[in-house]
Amino acid sequence: MSAPAADMEGGPQKAALKAPQKQQKPPSPHIPRFFAVLAIGLLLAIPIAVPIVVMKVTGKSGKKYETLEAAITGPELSKDFVPIADEEVTKEEQKESFLKVTDKSFERFCRPYYTAGFNAYELVEAAMVSRRAETVGDRSGAQIVDDTLRSAAARGINTVRMWAHTTTALYPFQVAPGKYDERGLKSLDFVLETARKYGLQVILSFIDNWKYYNGVDQYVDWSSTAPNRTLASPFKDLVGDPTAAIYGTGPAGEELKRYETERHALFFSDPDAKKFYKNHVAFLVNRNNSINGRVYRDDPTIIAWNLINEPRCESWLASNKDCNKRFQNWLAEMSTHVRSLDPNHLITIGSEGFYGDSTPQLMQYNPQAWARELGQDFVMNTNLPNIDFATVHAWPDNWMLPQDKIPAFLDKWVQSHMTAGANLSSGSKPIMFEEFGKKLNADQQTEWMIQQLRDPIYQSTYASVEKAIDGKQPIAGSLFWKLAIPVFDGQDARGPYGVDDSDSTMAVIQDHSEFMKRKMNSVPPRPECNLGAWFGTLDQASGERNCANVPAAATAYFAKAPAKADDIGSKLADDLKAGKALVFPTKAACCKPGTGAFPEGCTTPSAKKLRRSA
Numbered sequence: 001m002s003a004p005a006a007d008m009e010g011g012p013q014k015a016a017l018k019a020p021q022k023q024q025k026p027p028s029p030h031i032p033r034f035f036a037v038l039a040i041g042l043l044l045a046i047p048i049a050v051p052i053v054v055m056k057v058t059g060k061s062g063k064k065y066e067t068l069e070a071a072i073t074g075p076e077l078s079k080d081f082v083p084i085a086d087e088e089v090t091k092e093e094q095k096e097s098f099l100k101v102t103d104k105s106f107e108r109f110c111r112p113y114y115t116a117g118f119n120a121y122e123l124v125e126a127a128m129v130s131r132r133a134e135t136v137g138d139r140s141g142a143q144i145v146d147d148t149l150r151s152a153a154a155r156g157i158n159t160v161r162m163w164a165h166t167t168t169a170l171y172p173f174q175v176a177p178g179k180y181d182e183r184g185l186k187s188l189d190f191v192l193e194t195a196r197k198y199g200l201q202v203i204l205s206f207i208d209n210w211k212y213y214n215g216v217d218q219y220v221d222w223s224s225t226a227p228n229r230t231l232a233s234p235f236k237d238l239v240g241d242p243t244a245a246i247y248g249t250g251p252a253g254e255e256l257k258r259y260e261t262e263r264h265a266l267f268f269s270d271p272d273a274k275k276f277y278k279n280h281v282a283f284l285v286n287r288n289n290s291i292n293g294r295v296y297r298d299d300p301t302i303i304a305w306n307l308i309n310e311p312r313c314e315s316w317l318a319s320n321k322d323c324n325k326r327f328q329n330w331l332a333e334m335s336t337h338v339r340s341l342d343p344n345h346l347i348t349i350g351s352e353g354f355y356g357d358s359t360p361q362l363m364q365y366n367p368q369a370w371a372r373e374l375g376q377d378f379v380m381n382t383n384l385p386n387i388d389f390a391t392v393h394a395w396p397d398n399w400m401l402p403q404d405k406i407p408a409f410l411d412k413w414v415q416s417h418m419t420a421g422a423n424l425s426s427g428s429k430p431i432m433f434e435e436f437g438k439k440l441n442a443d444q445q446t447e448w449m450i451q452q453l454r455d456p457i458y459q460s461t462y463a464s465v466e467k468a469i470d471g472k473q474p475i476a477g478s479l480f481w482k483l484a485i486p487v488f489d490g491q492d493a494r495g496p497y498g499v500d501d502s503d504s505t506m507a508v509i510q511d512h513s514e515f516m517k518r519k520m521n522s523v524p525p526r527p528e529c530n531l532g533a534w535f536g537t538l539d540q541a542s543g544e545r546n547c548a549n550v551p552a553a554a555t556a557y558f559a560k561a562p563a564k565a566d567d568i569g570s571k572l573a574d575d576l577k578a579g580k581a582l583v584f585p586t587k588a589a590c591c592k593p594g595t596g597a598f599p600e601g602c603t604t605p606s607a608k609k610l611r612r613s614a
């Protein structure tokens, strides 16, 4: 096997980890503040994106691919691949298939929707890999994506968050302003279609704050209205670990940090950078999916857009003093832009949710004092009219909290946002706990350590979410960071944050996902919405799995009609209330393998025409 483990060891993942390992202790109070803030700002970048390993790839024919680039093809579909047919849906079903926000919660198909999911920005990259490379199980990247999403759905997971771009030039995406590589786009198309196939919903982010390919810094470098660079870019050919250079210490390193911080902040005000961003939004929302012919704007598989992942406009630097305002103006302008082009999808920020100057009383809940100087202001930002829900991320390891304080911090972090969220002048908006995870160093990647260190964090996080849902607080759910997606033989896909399918953490995740699935699917659509109330039916004799529509169950559930003891609708409504039955708003949802009524789906999912019993 020449998929070189050694190459990977010295590869970008290692490099990216160097700095935080050095910085395990809180920065000394003697170091200049701007330095501390920067160091921390960079630390925060670490969990965000570690590009798929750069490696030489040997094909099965023995042909050596000098670079991964040669094995990048875009999704390789088997000859018999056919996108699944559009389900027959009624007008009402179509209308209600987009996620909405009611007072405090998400609603989809006229009933509550909770997210139980994961982050996996690598999906688009994985989908581009040819089966000629030495992949796990000799599968094409497309097959790996398919297997990954199928098994996630089988565990009750319903939501995936990822980037609407890639993070390294090895997987080409937007190669110049407005110029796209079709292989990258087709891979995104493929991931969306595969998610749809398994009944998963997707959250996409337009851009990443961090210093990667297609990120904020690249937009500024593309700009002709921003000043030309005077210091060499710390990007290393947009391949590998672009942050390494700015970890440099000494006067040269500090100068570069100041320079990069100032330049980075230009993204939020520079005319060209704003134009490129707006064009990218327009391009994506109008993209016609090459695999299923759905325009992104009209695809309910997408439930929300992130405007930007983990934005930073760092205001500790004198020249960036206006950063909070600058970022707020940018959010207002861009959220309005997205809304004008895509009225169907929810819009959110993608920020960690740090409290800023507008809420001095909430500063105490920030992980550290520097958090208020990064440009974010949770309440002010979330109050914008075109921000539909709030996001919170939690990275206590990178925020340098002691181990024993982490569970309490996480609980307070979530609680304080729900309280602050309920206090928004624009009305309560649901809060999504959009990223959380537990870092394990290389020597902690053992079954026992995973059980001791990571599983309790997942358990306590999920317990907070479940408690909030039971308490009818404005929580939307959570997404862990991140699912490990092994693509290449011998690759350590897990890294410091990845949860492998074989890890004990998966059982914790599955328990929670099933809790969320029961919560969501124990409520039928409100009767006035004119949707169905589909229940799984199993024919004991023939073994045939199917779904039947009993709208009377919804009527009885909401007590719109007097319950009759012998009425099947009333009985099902009682079963729902007692947690003894699951109900789905459409036949398609009921028959989906994994997320529907049966793990394997219906026996004949789309054979019969969908008919509504009156």
Ligand SMILES: *[C@@H]1O[C@H](CO)[C@@H](O)[C@H](O)[C@H]1NC(C)=O
Pocket: 228
């Ligand atoms: C900036 O760089 C571009 C491209 O190299 C060049 O054409 C332009 O003259 C430069 N502008 C200034 C002000 O130096």
Ligand SMILES: *[C@@H]1O[C@H](CO)[C@@H](O)[C@H](O)[C@H]1NC(C)=O
Pocket: 288, 289, 293, 294, 295
């Ligand atoms: C998207 O592409 C499909 C397949 O080429 C086509 O049938 C459909 O009309 C296109 N949709 C739009 C809105 O252009």
Ligand SMILES: *[C@@H]1O[C@H](CO)[C@@H](O)[C@H](O)[C@H]1NC(C)=O
Pocket: 359, 361, 362, 419, 420, 423
């Ligand atoms: C809610 O708003 C009121 C009035 O603006 C303020 O006094 C209070 O501290 C706020 N509470 C929270 C938790 O933000």
